[in-house]
Amino acid sequence: MRTLLTLALTLTAAGLSTQLSAQYPIGHLRAIQPPVFQVDQPTKTRLVGSDLVDIDRLWFSDPAITAALQSRAGKAFAAEATEHDYGHFEITAKAKPGVYEVRADGFHGSSNPLRLIVTDLPVVTMPADTSTLEKAAVATLPCWVTGTVRASGFAYIAFQLDSKDPIVIEAAAGSIDSASELEIEVLDESGRRLVRAATDPTREDPVVLFTPPAPGKYYLAISDHLFAGGDNAFFAIKLHRGPVVRWVQPIAAKANSETTITLTGLGLQEPTGKTGPWQTAQRTITAPAVAAATPPVGRPTTATMDRFLDDTLRVDGHSIALTDVDVNVEQEPNDSHPQAMPIAIDSEVSGVFGAGRDADWYRFDAKKDQTVKVDLFASRLGQTCDPVLGIFRVDTAADGKQNAVQVQFFDDHPARDKERTNPYHRSSVDPSGAFKADRDGPFYIRVGDQFSAANDGPPIQYRLTLRTPRPQFRAYALVKQLRIDNANHYPSNSLAVRKGETIPLVVEVDREDFAGEIQVAAAGLPDGIIARPSIISAGENATTLLLSAAEQAAFDATPITVTATATMGDTEFQTTAIPVVCVGPSANVTTTAAAARTTSTLILSLAGDSSHASVDLTHPEATPQVKPEETHTVKCNVTRRMDFKTPLKFKAIGLAANWKVPEITIDEKTATADYAIPVPKDAKPGVYDFYLQSDAAVSVIPNQPAHARAVAYRKHLDSVEQATKTERAAEQDPEKQKALDAKLAQITAAKAAADKEIAALAKPAARKTLVQSQPYRIEVVAK
Numbered sequence: 001m002r003t004l005l006t007l008a009l010t011l012t013a014a015g016l017s018t019q020l021s022a023q024y025p026i027g028h029l030r031a032i033q034p035p036v037f038q039v040d041q042p043t044k045t046r047l048v049g050s051d052l053v054d055i056d057r058l059w060f061s062d063p064a065i066t067a068a069l070q071s072r073a074g075k076a077f078a079a080e081a082t083e084h085d086y087g088h089f090e091i092t093a094k095a096k097p098g099v100y101e102v103r104a105d106g107f108h109g110s111s112n113p114l115r116l117i118v119t120d121l122p123v124v125t126m127p128a129d130t131s132t133l134e135k136a137a138v139a140t141l142p143c144w145v146t147g148t149v150r151a152s153g154f155a156y157i158a159f160q161l162d163s164k165d166p167i168v169i170e171a172a173a174g175s176i177d178s179a180s181e182l183e184i185e186v187l188d189e190s191g192r193r194l195v196r197a198a199t200d201p202t203r204e205d206p207v208v209l210f211t212p213p214a215p216g217k218y219y220l221a222i223s224d225h226l227f228a229g230g231d232n233a234f235f236a237i238k239l240h241r242g243p244v245v246r247w248v249q250p251i252a253a254k255a256n257s258e259t260t261i262t263l264t265g266l267g268l269q270e271p272t273g274k275t276g277p278w279q280t281a282q283r284t285i286t287a288p289a290v291a292a293a294t295p296p297v298g299r300p301t302t303a304t305m306d307r308f309l310d311d312t313l314r315v316d317g318h319s320i321a322l323t324d325v326d327v328n329v330e331q332e333p334n335d336s337h338p339q340a341m342p343i344a345i346d347s348e349v350s351g352v353f354g355a356g357r358d359a360d361w362y363r364f365d366a367k368k369d370q371t372v373k374v375d376l377f378a379s380r381l382g383q384t385c386d387p388v389l390g391i392f393r394v395d396t397a398a399d400g401k402q403n404a405v406q407v408q409f410f411d412d413h414p415a416r417d418k419e420r421t422n423p424y425h426r427s428s429v430d431p432s433g434a435f436k437a438d439r440d441g442p443f444y445i446r447v448g449d450q451f452s453a454a455n456d457g458p459p460i461q462y463r464l465t466l467r468t469p470r471p472q473f474r475a476y477a478l479v480k481q482l483r484i485d486n487a488n489h490y491p492s493n494s495l496a497v498r499k500g501e502t503i504p505l506v507v508e509v510d511r512e513d514f515a516g517e518i519q520v521a522a523a524g525l526p527d528g529i530i531a532r533p534s535i536i537s538a539g540e541n542a543t544t545l546l547l548s549a550a551e552q553a554a555f556d557a558t559p560i561t562v563t564a565t566a567t568m569g570d571t572e573f574q575t576t577a578i579p580v581v582c583v584g585p586s587a588n589v590t591t592t593a594a595a596a597r598t599t600s601t602l603i604l605s606l607a608g609d610s611s612h613a614s615v616d617l618t619h620p621e622a623t624p625q626v627k628p629e630e631t632h633t634v635k636c637n638v639t640r641r642m643d644f645k646t647p648l649k650f651k652a653i654g655l656a657a658n659w660k661v662p663e664i665t666i667d668e669k670t671a672t673a674d675y676a677i678p679v680p681k682d683a684k685p686g687v688y689d690f691y692l693q694s695d696a697a698v699s700v701i702p703n704q705p706a707h708a709r710a711v712a713y714r715k716h717l718d719s720v721e722q723a724t725k726t727e728r729a730a731e732q733d734p735e736k737q738k739a740l741d742a743k744l745a746q747i748t749a750a751k752a753a754a755d756k757e758i759a760a761l762a763k764p765a766a767r768k769t770l771v772q773s774q775p776y777r778i779e780v781v782a783k
Helices: 704-730 734-762
Strands: 028-033 036-038 043-050 057-060 065-073 082-093 098-106 114-119 123-125 137-139 143-148 155-161 167-172 182-187 193-198 207-210 216-224 234-240 244-249 252-254 258-266 273-275 278-286 312-315 318-323 326-329 347-353 359-366 371-377 387-396 402-410 432-436 441-449 460-467 472-479 495-499 502-512 518-523 534-536 542-549 558-568 571-576 578-584 595-598 602-610 613-617 631-640 648-653 664-666 672-678 686-700 765-772 776-780
Touching (some): 028 114, 036 082, 036 123, 057 065, 123 137, 137 143, 143 155, 155 234, 167 182, 252 326, 347 441, 371 387, 402 432, 472 558, 472 571, 495 502, 502 558, 502 765, 518 542, 534 542, 534 686, 602 704, 613 648, 613 686, 613 765
Parallel strands (some): 123 143, 137 155, 252 318, 326 347, 472 578
Antiparallel strands (some): 028 043, 057 098, 098 114, 143 234, 155 216, 167 207, 167 234, 182 193, 258 278, 273 278, 371 432, 371 460, 387 402, 502 542, 518 534, 578 595, 613 631, 631 672, 648 686, 686 765, 686 776
16 A cells, blocks of 8 residues: 655745755656546646646647646736746646546656546535535535645535435545545534545545435545645545446456446446445447557556456446456356356456455366466456465365365465565566466366455456466566665656756566567657667566667657567567556655556657766677677767766666676766776676666756746846936936836845845755666677
């Protein structure tokens, strides 16, 4: 579960911000307020975050959403009457109701994306103080209500119900990238609690089906269960009577086929039954051959994706996996091996964990030495559970009794403990692995939930898949910050590059039955950007693409893609890497977990300032060939900018530990140096990519544009003062002289205020950054 940040990260009207850490400036968007927009209703909004300097454009995932930068009154004696109000926009949404993404674009490039909601319902923005029932914001159903959580307190919404018909209260916080983990309570007019719901351990936002005991006035109390609050702890609450789909069954559909699904919710068209207080209805859908090319905008949690079973469909706002095998719905009773439900290899089951240690049994046939890939998806689908899976055979004892004997057991992902502190880990508590049959005959699978808790909300659903192993992989592109304070610092953020700078884009793969080499390349790069293809070596799972900006680079924020390609026998397999971004960073993920998620688009942008230093490696036209125990010399060329004089200590990144490459220090007076790379005697033949990296301390003006404007305004005041003094000297009318003297006094005061502002804006900030070279490739050949 993600805990909340305790840092204040608010964008002020002047564009100043507090810093998450001493990293080189990269804009990070924490909140857009409000986060909900009614169709065709222009809404004024402001941005919250860090290093959001001169944000003058917004990028939306749908062009039907547009934003106009707001203006405000100019300063006294300014040449223009108004000036830009950076970070403040009027947004107009003409898109269909749904969830979209927004990025902020400014001096430091484009920010990370945040989600926003477009609705056709009225939107109520809560006042700043709704801390008591008497101050509660008033809402009329149906509507959305938006606000922020109060630290160690409540925010209240009042609403009137004129019947005993049930209503649905849907909260949106983590699902729209908020830092808040909400608790919501329904109170009667006296303040007595009737219903309570909270964010669950998988960060699923709470949903309440509330049936009022009588018509009357009710309240909604909203808080954070960790008592946190602030601008980035925003929320949206939908109060309505439906329609809403709470869950579906099955939760997967075979591509290119018709599937009958059961919807459970409220206000459904043509309901066919009930499950507790919820209605049920059936629909027949035709699943397409391929789902949408871009990943769906989901909730910010790790390890939720079906790593190999392709994409998801959206049915009435609910995700359904699209698969290429037959899908079966669990049939009860199947609580013991004699009742086991038969399934086939290369198929899957959509099942449900019941309360009271419900165990579901399935039977499949396998030949001796046949390998079957077994995978259970539950936690990865956002379910609050800890599933386990056992494979059994049934032996007949001497007395004729049949006994189930466990032959293999699967629990958490093998790398879970190791990966959980990684930037974006895809391990989970779901069981997964390969089973090799030791004989012909039927085998049995038993699945269960170790939580085995009663559940008042949606059932705990799972997907059990049995597949013939097949070579494949899925790739992810992880955007990196330029500075990592320690090994636990969460690095994923926005992809912004400065002129003369080289930045890293990490590409990771999840493999299945393929250990060969994978080629990685970036496509759609704008002019002035170079990114040489890289290689994920056989048996490895990651590489780094380095994107270098030329000194003359000039381009607008541009969508790019990263492809991963491999040859498997006579077949070429290629996939597009899924971009991963940070929506809630953490200085130390061992104490405060970070929130990351996939995004629909990878945006490359150009920052307005330049990097302080860069290093180029002179690379021959042909890849140099070296042999074990030889030494290869690389010539380094250092370019320093912005009066940067710090010595640079470089180390090679990307080579295995057994290479034992020494570091090299280049002092402030040296522009070139030779770097000796000793090749170890046990170096395996193959192609190796590496780059040089130096951790550097720099001094920056956090808001250069505002400083430049303040200096220009100060010069303008000097010219206004000089012109006024000249006019005063020539003026003979005593009344006009008096007015000009008053004006000069005002100018003097304005100059003093401007000097104070310049001093504040000119105050340097100590930052740290990584100076990185372009990639260098060598080939090790046998002696």
